[in-house]
Amino acid sequence: MNHFAILLQLIILMALSGCTYLYEAGKQANYSAQLKNEPKLRIQKHLIDTGKFFVYGKIQGDAANSAKPMGVVALSDKFQQNEIVDINNFSRIDSYYGLTLPEETYRLLVVTDLDGNGFFDETEVIGSRDLTLNEKETPGKVLGGFDLEAGAPGTYSVAPFRIEAPATSGLSDSLFYPKGTIRSLDDPIFSPQMATLGMYDPAAFLEVAPMMFYALEEDVGHKIPVIFVHGIDGSPRNFAEIVERLDRRHYRPWFFYYPSGSDLSQLSELFHNIFLSGNVIPLNGIPTVIVAHSMGGLIVRDALNRFSGAKEGALVQRIITIASPLGGHPDARIGEYAPLVLPAWRDMNPDSTFIRHLYRKPLPKNTAYHLFYAYGNSSALKLGENSDGVVPMSSQLTQPAQNEATRQHGFNDSHTGILMNKEAIDRLLSIIAEVKPLYSQQLQEELDKGGFNVDLGESFSPMEKHFIRHYGHFLAALASGKVAPGDPFQEHFVQAFRGEVLPNAPAETAWIKFSSMAPGGDTGKSRNSLSEKEQLPTKR
Structure with missing residues (x-):
């Protein structure tokens, strides 16, 4: 294809793309100019033609540290001391973080807003790990399993910094997913913009x-x-x-x-x-x-x-x-x-x-x-x-x-x-629909009924509440013998409910507590107040 034909097709394509393409091309040129005048990795990572690494891993440690807003910060000294290159504000203990970083050496910090002032600073660091990114060691530019350990504050030597801790109170918490994972499709995060x-x-x-x-x-x-x-x-x-x-x-x-x-x-x-x-x-x-x-x-x-x-x-x-x-x-x-x-x-x-x-x-x-x-x-x-x-x-x-x-x-x-x-x-x-449910029709019918939407009080852990609210009918059917166990975990549940073995899973402890609830207990709803279809077997 000759150069004139290429130019003509490019003009047509850019015209069809509208103003957004031209605006974004100008923005990339502005990033390049900023990087030349005042080099920063935080600017460099926004250049579309600059290779970037995606780093992710779990934050491990005492779950009590998750009570306050938490983040993972990537700092670099390449162009200036403690340059903040990226931050993940949706972090919590025993969950994942993710960062996007150019090739360089970094110090990753786990921070938490201990004093509740809406900012992270050097006194609130509860975890630290050094990281070096290069294509030789990470050719695919994806580094997973880079876990961070969160401990006690005050044990890490870090130069002063101050970062705003965005409010995440409006985001849904989850027992299994990172904070902010559960959204509705009309959430602004999914907008065309x-x-x-x-x-x-x-x-x-x-x-x-x-x-x-x-x-x-x-x-x-x-x-x-x-x-x-x-x-x-x-x-x-x-x-x-x-x-x-x-x-x-x-x-x-x-x-x-x-x-x-x-x-x-x-x-x-x-x-x-x-x-x-x-x-x-x-x-x-x-x-x-x-x-x-x-x-x-x-x-x-x-x-x-x-x-x-x-x-x-x-x-x-x-x-x-x-x-x-x-x-x-x-x-x-x-x-x-x-x-x-x-x-x-x-x-x-x-x-x-x-x-x-x-x-x-x-x-x-x-x-x-x-x-x-x-x-x-x-x-x-x-x-x-x-x-x-x-x-x-x-x-x-x-x-x-x-x-x-x-x-x-x-x-x-x-x-x-x-x-x-x-x-x-x-x-x-x-x-x-050709991909069938995991269990037999009888077990699946009980699972389809869901659980019991009742106030379970403070005696139930979050995971125990999850099992009662999502699997209550199924657990009742297993405990009563209405359905036979379909795997070793379900068999152990039945044995634990009968007192034949010690309970060792949240579903088991949850059901033993729930089936033993007495009128006037802390749940506000006893077995007697459930509908006839919801009547629960009593622990033997």
Whole structure:
């Protein structure tokens, strides 16, 4: 292609992109100027063409330290003493943190607002660990399992600093997830503005949404995970109409919410580490469904190349890609000449290493792959070959993807319209429904009933309350003998309830307390006040 043709196509593409592209290109130029005039790693990490590392791990230590706001801070002395390069404000003990950092040496600090003044300072450091990042030691630029130990304050020598501790009181707490993970789809974090920020300034996106894993409800282990992965400039909101019709009794929606302008290999490694490997979420072979739209399909497909099938990982039974550029996007070739080139766009070039190696391994043996493609293009200006208005048909139906697809499903709708297409949603939900609940029908019927929404008082721990409120009917059925135990854990529960063995799990201690509640006890609701259907067996 000659230079004039390239220039003409670039002008057309930038005109179609609107003002946002030009604004973001100008912002990147401003970052470069700032870095030249006053070098700072905090500025450097915002440059789209500068390689960045994603670091995550657990904070371990005394849970009492979580009573106050807590954060993880990355400090560097490269350009100035104690430069604050990144901070994760959604931290707590026995949960995960995440940071985005350029290549350099850092000191990571665990801090907590001990005096309650709304700031973190050097007297409130309760943990510290040195970190060196370079591509030789971490070639994929993803460093997981970098755990931090939180101890007593006052034992760490740190130069003075002062950082505002943002209020997180409005965020949902969870027994199982990092603080802020549980959100509704109308949460501002999923807004179009945030999605666009993630495309053009991944570091700024990750300062607001650092963990990439989100859910709509507290974890309930018997439900099958359905993991939704959006495309470029997308968010979990794209799947709202599908989630609204999902059978939430049997399936739990999870979301991989990521900065979509980032390097696709890095994103695929993160997706694998979080959702598939079992290292972050130990699914232990629980059947799992993945639904990916557009570029999300590339991330998922590459992540499955990394999947070892470890027993603590996911058992991926169904994958559904929707309007995905499975052969790359031809316009990405032209994008190489643009004033602002997103790493993700570079990876979508059909000639890129990422696309050429995308099918380097077959899909897992027992995984059924359904390829949804869209062919409705309502654009007044139609350029190039047939498409859904965004992705060419030749890419959606690239031969390697067709070869491994269990079935292909075509819909006369646009690239995003397919996510609201009734026929497409009906088909997708029927595929999800092929992945059956984990337990027998009799056990599942009791699980479907949920638990008892009663005031349990201070004598019950948070985990014990969780079991009563989410599994109460099931525990009652097990204890009464209405249903037979389905695994060794359930057998031990029955034995503990009967007094044959000592209780050693929160479900057991919770049910023994709950079944022994007397009228006028601290719960405010005795067995006698439950409805006839809720009557509980008495501990023998």
